[in-house]
Structures are given as structure tokens and as C-alpha cells.
Amino acid sequence: MKTILKSLFVVVGLIMVSCGGDKKVDKFGNPVSEDKTTTETAKSETSAFPLAEKGKEIFEGKGTCATCHKPDIKLVGPSIIDIAKIYKEKNANMITFLKGEGEPIVDPTQYEVMKANFALTKTFSDEELQSLEQYIYSQVK
Template sequence: MKTILKSLTLAIALILISCGGDKKTDKFGNPVSDGKENVEATKPEVSEFPLAEKGKEIFEGKGTCATCHKLDIKLVGPSIIDIAKIYKEKNANMVTFLKGEGEPIVDPSQYEVMKANFALTKTFSEEELESLEQYMYSQVK
């Protein structure tokens, strides 16, 4: 009787283990992905800069910022990385500057060139300006 009970317990355990889901393995017993993993589990955490994507669109489009600013090199204006680092270091407000209400702190020699763009940036909504700021900060690693 004990032998039958042990065999039955072993059989049930093997059935439960083998029916543990639709997990596939290769011939060596390694798990194989079927591409249908839980997407929720692989989603990135909520970004520190939720408006950055919108800011990128404005930067490259309507804002025409990309004409003078590049990610890591000085073109006409300072690079995005330099701007973001300096504003962060000085705890300054980029939005205030883009409204034409702040002093130039990154490259004052280029202020006159940037000043011409205030006619455009002053028409942006607060959210658009914050989006630009978040995009700039999101580029600094």
C-alpha cells in the first residue's frame, strides 16, 4: 500500500510540475520565450520627465530650437547637454529664460541671437515651455 501511495504521490507531483503552464524549454531544459511575456512587467517605470517627448517635438519642430542647438556640440548656441547641466548646477529656471524674463547664464555672448527667438517662445503655453525644459533635462545622463 505504501508503494502505491508513494507512486501515486510521485505521479501527481510530476503531473503538476509538467502542467505548470505553457512554459517552453529547449532540448537542454532552458526556458524559451514565445514572445508573449507579460508586457506590464516589462514596461519602464514612469519617466522622471513625462513631458519630454512633447518637448522633443517642439524642440525639433515648432520651436525651431534644433536650428541652433545640438545635443552635444556647440553650433550657433550652446549644446543641449551644456544648457541642461548649467541650469541644473545653478538651480535656475529655464522656463523663465524662455519667456524672456531671465538673465542669460549659459553663454551670454549668444544672448542677442537667442533674444530674437523670444518672439516665438513667448507665444508658447506654460506646458509647452515645461515640455521643452523636461526634454533638455532628459538628455543629461
């Protein structure tokens, strides 16, 4: 009987210790400490660009933008960082361009390639276009 009680206390004690908080673990069960500066930076970026995550999904998926644009290198089209910097410097309207109503200001030599994509971007809702714009601007640190 004493052995059963001791075993019960050990099991209860282990349960209490293991349930002692919101400890984060990696996929292998190892404890992970959270870097507060990284978390704070992510929160401030999220608050500055609340639609950026949705924009990233559109950019990489439905919009097929990632086929020609990469974050920091020119592929077919200019890099996301270059696009954001130039639109910011010129105080230009990216959404107007994505609707096919604006002039090319980043790389006019690639305008004909981009023009083919207006058939798709013109179908996006205003919120989807704002999301794309916020995602692009969020890439400039």
C-alpha cells in the same frame, strides 16, 4: 479525403504556432528580443520626465530650437547637455529665460541671437515650456 484532412490539420497547426504570443519582429519579419535593461531605463526616464517626448517634438519642430542647438556639440548656441548642466548647477529657471524674463547664464555672447527667438517662445503655453525644459534635462544622463 484523407489528404484534405491532413492539409487542414497542417494549416491549423501552423496558424496556432504562428499566433503563439506577442513576439516582436523587425521590418523584415525577423524575431527581435527585447533588452529588459533598455526597456527599464526608457521607462524610468519617461517617468522622471513625462513631458520630454512632447518637448522633443517642440524642440525639433515648432520651436525650431534644433536649428541652433545640438545634443552634445555647440553649434550657434550651446549644446543641450551644457544648457541642462549649467541650469541644474545654478538652480536657475529655464522657463523664465524662455519667456524672455531671465538673464542669459549659459552663453551670454549668444544672447542677441537667442533674443530673436523669444517672439516665438513667449507664445508657448506653460505646458509646452515645461515640456521643452524636461526634454533638455532628460538629455543629461
